[in-house]
Amino acid sequence: MSEPTQHPIRFLLSDMDGTLLLPDHSLSQRTLEAVRSLREAGVLFSLATGRPPKAMLQQIEALGVDLPTAAFNGGTLVHPDGSILVAHYLPATAALTTLTLFADLPDIEVWVFSGGDWLAKDPSGPMVPREQHGLGYPPVTVESFEPYLEQIDKIVAASHNTELLIELEAQLLAKVEGQAQVSRSQPVYLDVTAMKANKGEALATLAEFLGVPLEQTAALGDGGNDPAMFHRAGLSIAMGQAEEAVQRQAHVVTGTNTEEGAAQAIERYILPR
The missing domain is CATH 3.30.1240.10 (Hypothetical Protein, Haloacid Dehalogenase-like Hydrolase; Chain: A; domain 2)
Structure with missing residues (x-):
């Protein structure tokens, strides 16, 4: 782990499974409230996941996400209306x-x-x-x-x-x-x-689309596909249950998903900025 930049965070890109979601794939009330607090503070928020676009719809609605989201590990960036911003297919x-x-x-x-x-x-x-x-x-x-x-x-x-x-x-x-x-x-x-279907490329593309410098972005995740965005974000946060190799590539480590670590991270590392 290295020291994060101290810029205010204007955009958070978060993984879903193992990060925002509990093991039963539900969202806790604390997590919902933390994301709502981000919006109220003017911090942009979106999702990056290995899931297909249509497997994100329930969470997009629950979290009030109104920005393009990254499906297939960043292979497909989709607008809220379902239209595609970017698509990268496997050769x-x-x-x-x-x-x-x-x-x-x-x-x-x-x-x-x-x-x-x-x-x-x-x-x-x-x-x-x-x-x-x-x-x-x-x-x-x-x-x-x-x-x-x-x-x-x-x-x-x-x-x-x-x-x-x-x-x-x-x-x-x-x-x-x-x-x-x-x-x-x-x-x-x-x-x-x-090759371009990775969360690092997704973060960079979304940040450019939103007009946010990368040093003012944050990334939150737990899996082996998340360090790609950790390496591009101004602030990277690994979940407490992530493998050690994943945690080492983040600036900070929060609690596990069963401990509502995503909400902890938002409250501790992002909102205070």
């Missing part, structure tokens, strides 16, 4: 390399997100209920992912075997270097997106 060659590596591995479920849909070959996989609960809708069953290669937003390897995901992350990074981003958005999810 077909990188997608094919990824799907080939993941194919037929034990303990791994492979999902593809394309055209707003969650695609799966096996809709009865053990990880599907967890994802469906979080997204709020079921997968579309497909026999092959090949018809979607030209317009893939994200590929996910899902597994409770976290050691295997760590190993796959290293293997895939070597294969798609310079072509794709590979990161674990959560311990059980390995995400693969386009």
